[in-house]
Amino acid sequence: MMRRADRLAELVEILRDGRLHTARDLAAVLEVSERTIYRDMDTLAASGVPVEGERGVGYMMREPVFLPPLALSLIELEALALGMAIVGEAADPELQVAAESLLGKVEGHAAVRRRSPRKWGFGVYAFETARAGFVHMPLIRRAIRDGLVLRIAYRSIAEEVTERDIRPLQTEYWGRVWTCSAWCELRAGFRSFRIDRIEKCAETGRGFAPELGKTIEDYLAMSSTDPSAREDKVGILLR
Amino acid sequence: MMRRADRLAELVEILRDGRLHTARDLAAVLEVSERTIYRDMDTLAASGVPVEGERGVGYMMREPVFLPPLALSLIELEALALGMAIVGEAADPELQVAAESLLGKVEGHAAVRRRSPRKWGFGVYAFETARAGFVHMPLIRRAIRDGLVLRIAYRSIAEEVTERDIRPLQTEYWGRVWTCSAWCELRAGFRSFRIDRIEKCAETGRGFAPELGKTIEDYLAMSSTDPSAREDKVGILLR
């Protein structure tokens, strides 16, 4: 029972690697006929999975997707709604849109009962400073994902502007501002940059691979050795 | 195609009302035999949906669940992960657990490719003040959901402690502290309480229904007429 549904899920799981797959290969892996694969592709496409096939080439997925589990509890739903509300308020437009769309899908699917006009018993109010520098965040996120070296113009607390190449490792949210931790090629060390103080930000065209002593793990290991560092940082970041 | 799957989804949709349903009624609505309903219930239970049947009584769902849509994009996944990270850091344990469990389900299901040890390129660091008063939040959330009057002991900024009955309407997250907006029966007006300053909090046993002039809509309509109110509030809340 349900073997078909399982196969569809596994198909998506395979296609998530973003690479090319022929129906023949998929049929071999899943131990069904090619015909079945073609039918499954129809089903997936009809369900909104962005899979595309090209004659003579194979199948690929436009963008990675994932299939969530099938049951969330009320409290998980509430956590989701709160999280999306915060993201919608405190993150850059790219993530805002995603958060809205995600919550929309969820609410749209849970369409039946509607207890009150205001469904979720909370509001989220972020600070203006969190919004400054949002323009750079999509690029920074992509740089973290794909390992791109960025060139930024940064205005320090002392109002001095420096231009430098950085290898972004992680962004941090402090409830009021966003920062980006990176390996700074100018200073040859780890630095954290308040994203609202980044004046320019562009790709250099160079990429970077994880390098001993320059990875996010190294950075986190370093910071965690000094227990006072975190509190200090908060103080500095938010004054 | 997929008629069975659709029926299962509709079954959950019906059971979401949290009330009692007999197999006979469900069979009538879905236009299948009772036997099929029993088989479907097996399937749902096997899929982790918390549905329980009691002989001689009927079927009920322990806690409301919902079935998410089947495809999320990468950026939506990232928004979800960020949201859950923030909730996990800045909300009370009940929501923390839910956020963790939700993200766990999602990641567990998307188990295959794992580009790097650190999957999400961000960290979230909340303030200690956000954590104070967390003990009361589950009760407050329930009171908002179910319309319960609460009796609280509140220590004002001036350090005066008052005891009062309130009708909680909404909680707000300000990036650093949580507040609860409520109709205050003592002052006969809307008040916002910093949750970390609530010393005691208990049910009164009384409930309340939406009442003209005392609803969350009235409150929001009122606050929005004064554009400066919000900024003031932030200043006060966060000093």
Add this chain to the structure above:
DNA sequence: CATACAACTGACATATTTCGTCAGTTGAGT
């Protein structure tokens, strides 16, 4: 205690869906 109710279970025949096979067509690149 008897009765009603409704969840459950097993068996078996029937209906429906799903799958494999085969025999094509189409479109793109070489």
Add this chain to the structure above:
DNA sequence: ACTCAACTGACGAAATATGTCAGTTGTATG
């Protein structure tokens, strides 16, 4: 022209789902 691989339609075989029937087993109620 040729290859590759996505696509399509048809049809029978296999697997699955469903209805019917005939029970059993807890729970609640008079």
